[in-house]
Amino acid sequence: MDRAVHLDGITKRFADVVANDDVTLEVEQGSVHALLGENGAGKTTLMNVLYGLYEPTDGRVVVDGAERTFGSPADAIEAGIGMIHQHFMLVDPMTVTENITLGNEPRKWGGLAVDRRTARQEVRALSDRYGFAVDPEATLTSVSVGVQQRVEILKALYRGADTLILDEPTAVLTPQEVDELFTVFEELTDAGKTIIFITHKLGEAMRAADEITVLRDGEGVATVAASETTRESLAELMVGREVLIETADRPHEPGAETLRVEGISVTDDRGVTAVDDVSFSVREGEIFGIAGVDGNGQSELVEAITGLREPTAGRIDFEGEDVATWSRRDRIDAGMAYVPEDRQERGVVMSFDLVESGILGSHHDEQFTANGRIDWETAREHASEIVETYDVRPPDTDTKSAALSGGNQQKFIVGREFERDPSLFVAAHPTRGVDIGSTEFIHERLLDLRDDGDGVLLVSSKLDEVQLLADRLAVMHDGELMAVVDPDDVTEEELGLVMTGEEPPRRLDSQRVDGGGS
Amino acid sequence: MGERLAAVRQRVAPSGRAQTAALIGGVAALALVIVGGTLFPETILGVLLSTLVREPTAESALRLAVPITLAALGGIFAEKSGVINIGLEGLLIISAFVAVWMTDVTGNLLVGFAFGVVASTLLTLLFAVVCIEFRADQIIAGLAIWLIALGLAPFMSQVIYGGPNTESVGTVPTLTKLFGFLPPAGTLPQRLVAPTIGVGPIDALSGVLASVLTRPPLYLADVLLDASLSVYLMGLMVLLSWLVLYRTRFGRWVRASGENPKALDTAGVSVSRVRYQAVLLSGVLAGMGGSALALSIGQFTGNGPTMVNGKGFIAIVTYLFGNYNPVGAFLSSLLFAGLDAMQVGLQTAGTGIPSSLVRVIPFVMVIIVLALVGRTRIPGAAGEHYESGEDR
Numbered sequence: 001m002d003r004a005v006h007l008d009g010i011t012k013r014f015a016d017v018v019a020n021d022d023v024t025l026e027v028e029q030g031s032v033h034a035l036l037g038e039n040g041a042g043k044t045t046l047m048n049v050l051y052g053l054y055e056p057t058d059g060r061v062v063v064d065g066a067e068r069t070f071g072s073p074a075d076a077i078e079a080g081i082g083m084i085h086q087h088f089m090l091v092d093p094m095t096v097t098e099n100i101t102l103g104n105e106p107r108k109w110g111g112l113a114v115d116r117r118t119a120r121q122e123v124r125a126l127s128d129r130y131g132f133a134v135d136p137e138a139t140l141t142s143v144s145v146g147v148q149q150r151v152e153i154l155k156a157l158y159r160g161a162d163t164l165i166l167d168e169p170t171a172v173l174t175p176q177e178v179d180e181l182f183t184v185f186e187e188l189t190d191a192g193k194t195i196i197f198i199t200h201k202l203g204e205a206m207r208a209a210d211e212i213t214v215l216r217d218g219e220g221v222a223t224v225a226a227s228e229t230t231r232e233s234l235a236e237l238m239v240g241r242e243v244l245i246e247t248a249d250r251p252h253e254p255g256a257e258t259l260r261v262e263g264i265s266v267t268d269d270r271g272v273t274a275v276d277d278v279s280f281s282v283r284e285g286e287i288f289g290i291a292g293v294d295g296n297g298q299s300e301l302v303e304a305i306t307g308l309r310e311p312t313a314g315r316i317d318f319e320g321e322d323v324a325t326w327s328r329r330d331r332i333d334a335g336m337a338y339v340p341e342d343r344q345e346r347g348v349v350m351s352f353d354l355v356e357s358g359i360l361g362s363h364h365d366e367q368f369t370a371n372g373r374i375d376w377e378t379a380r381e382h383a384s385e386i387v388e389t390y391d392v393r394p395p396d397t398d399t400k401s402a403a404l405s406g407g408n409q410q411k412f413i414v415g416r417e418f419e420r421d422p423s424l425f426v427a428a429h430p431t432r433g434v435d436i437g438s439t440e441f442i443h444e445r446l447l448d449l450r451d452d453g454d455g456v457l458l459v460s461s462k463l464d465e466v467q468l469l470a471d472r473l474a475v476m477h478d479g480e481l482m483a484v485v486d487p488d489d490v491t492e493e494e495l496g497l498v499m500t501g502e503e504p505p506r507r508l509d510s511q512r513v514d515g516g517g518s
Numbered sequence: 519m520g521e522r523l524a525a526v527r528q529r530v531a532p533s534g535r536a537q538t539a540a541l542i543g544g545v546a547a548l549a550l551v552i553v554g555g556t557l558f559p560e561t562i563l564g565v566l567l568s569t570l571v572r573e574p575t576a577e578s579a580l581r582l583a584v585p586i587t588l589a590a591l592g593g594i595f596a597e598k599s600g601v602i603n604i605g606l607e608g609l610l611i612i613s614a615f616v617a618v619w620m621t622d623v624t625g626n627l628l629v630g631f632a633f634g635v636v637a638s639t640l641l642t643l644l645f646a647v648v649c650i651e652f653r654a655d656q657i658i659a660g661l662a663i664w665l666i667a668l669g670l671a672p673f674m675s676q677v678i679y680g681g682p683n684t685e686s687v688g689t690v691p692t693l694t695k696l697f698g699f700l701p702p703a704g705t706l707p708q709r710l711v712a713p714t715i716g717v718g719p720i721d722a723l724s725g726v727l728a729s730v731l732t733r734p735p736l737y738l739a740d741v742l743l744d745a746s747l748s749v750y751l752m753g754l755m756v757l758l759s760w761l762v763l764y765r766t767r768f769g770r771w772v773r774a775s776g777e778n779p780k781a782l783d784t785a786g787v788s789v790s791r792v793r794y795q796a797v798l799l800s801g802v803l804a805g806m807g808g809s810a811l812a813l814s815i816g817q818f819t820g821n822g823p824t825m826v827n828g829k830g831f832i833a834i835v836t837y838l839f840g841n842y843n844p845v846g847a848f849l850s851s852l853l854f855a856g857l858d859a860m861q862v863g864l865q866t867a868g869t870g871i872p873s874s875l876v877r878v879i880p881f882v883m884v885i886i887v888l889a890l891v892g893r894t895r896i897p898g899a900a901g902e903h904y905e906s907g908e909d910r
Contacts, residue, residue, distance in 0.1 A: 072906075074786030089781040091774045092898065102774055103785030105767040113765045155785075 004029040004194040010059035019045040023220040032195045034209035038435035039407035042218035043198045051083040052076035082156025083165040097123045097136040100155045146177035166197040182208045239437040255284035258455040264314030266300040274300035276479040282455040289470025290459045297479040306338045307331045337422035341429045347413040350402040358383035390415030407434040428459045477501045575859045582855035584752045588807030589833035590847040591759045592800030599796035600776035600899045602656045605663025607830025613638035613808030615671035618818040621687040634809030642801025653903045672820030682820035689816040690746045748810035759844035776897035779904040
């Protein structure tokens, strides 16, 4: 068989962190190869080595049978490697053609000027050859994300790439665009191109790839044929142990109401009513789930409860007091912890290290102050405690938040909020963009909290997540709570319909759930 | 830094409706001046009109536009590549002094001019190294460049000439002087004066119409024949800058480097090399502006803000107003220079308005214009340092 790419024993070290440890990857020419692993497993690092962005500390890079040393992406491009990054490397104000030909512009007049007509024709021809419907004249900002991705692929092909690396290509796409992308994969492999794509989603790897290489903690665990493996065994390879895809339903005994929201209305940034007269309550020892399609007022509701946005009407009773006008700080002190939906915007300060990030929101807490200043010693201990307990990697409190992968940032934030010892835990999309292992871990912690008799308000757009965890479940649509139901009593299909605004099949009054405790 | 600047600039930007209103207002005001000034030449409108259409006003507007336009072109290249060069003022100052000094030493205008450009380029090299190599804050480094030149040029003048002002040297010739076969300036059209017909509104209007149709081409030719060579250099540079930015690969790389340097880097082009080239180019262009400024007068005056007197900062305004387009920057430079020339004209015309108030007109206009700039789109990565292969 012909190997398009052979990475032999690649090791990449950053200071004292080993990102890749003796990884070997063999990719057959004309095939689709998935590089599967959790966040921070070293997938992107490995591909950056192949693309010449990083020089490997050790190991060989063999492309088309010849050993290569890439000093820069230019060398890799030369060798027929193209990379499509997760965040597109495109210039917004420029046209599709300008983007595709950037750095390789055809020239005329003895090299003085760019030959724009030839560039356009070449781009059109290339686009047509692979059946991409891309308008060479369109400016980048006017086309959809899916098309932008195709522009990235064309850019690599224009440079003569035979092997295409795609870093988490589906992360930004709608389900329909994902289908189209996988069709594009087929077109490309039919034309003899080789595709390597990075993903942490099992299903996608199984669906689109011929072969799958699993990476864990910077090491290559196994390479398997997609047709000869199962989701379960892949998940086990990724995480390193058996994964409970279903969490056992643990009995719970709800107590008194800890949070009661009464007729609350909230407007969004544009002044439009986003939450309209919503009432519900969260009790001690219970997880109250709110499901719904994003943008139906969940964000505004959560912000009103946690004190980031002032409601226009209604009461928010927390532990028996109306806190609707309380400041965020007062609510933290009263025992309300919060995992925000946008972790990089609101969860951590990207340029802070973990010691500083760890005391965000509790910097005024007595345990972290000494003589009117911050007691950095205690803060450091606090941060290392979080890092250790919540398995944040790399386990170094001097790391900047920005240097952590998304999943590890989330684990750190969740850890910090848990450490407040809250009586109410508000979690907005706590596992968004988080890999299987960390998701399972966060779920476990939420259940622990409930078992300890604290209240949890869980907002998520993942149906399986809320159905799995919540004791009572509400669906939010267009600013209103459609129904409060027992999650064990409804099917996913029924919930899906309610999320689109249909009347629920069986509306559960809270009485029944109160008594039963499911 | 860039983000902060961009935020400030964006906050300043109003809606498109305000701009349309401003445009209509401007056109209406101009129409009022033309019609009113024609019908009632004795009023202030008449004075305004005659000041506007006087040839010296047009000539000095063009002359004043040269350093502003050239510095603005330089600023465009630097900022389009992602490096905000706020030190243009300093580059104008240093090149103005060196150009005069070297012309004095060598006795050759061309050599002096070239030395001015070299001086400015060297100072820019310092700026580039500090910003690109050592990741200094671009705004602070730019201010440093200005302050260095502001101190250095008068100091050198003091040492060499014993005062802040240099000796007088020759000035850049006009086209007519250089090529004897061209008709001397002023012989083409009759000097255009404000129409003095007082017979009736209809006659006056038809007179205006006639002159509007026939005079401008002649008027323009006359002004251009009488213009200094620097004006032609400016025109050439505007054209070349536009061609380079929008028709060459270097230009594309410059734009990509300022918008999304990573895209350029991953396309296999060195971002820091492109930025060095673009910033140095800004030094060359600003140097031409400073040399042209000093050699149009034949002397460097170093008192206070020196003879450059804020032109480098006005240049920044003009390229923002021109939305980083060389032609746009040229036209807005022309607008500001025109206002400045008109202001000078008005002072001598004796309108009864205190001259210190008249002198403020261009600056008031700068503020109004800046407040109305809405379509300016600052390059995405302007002001941000870029390091290849970092952050992941």
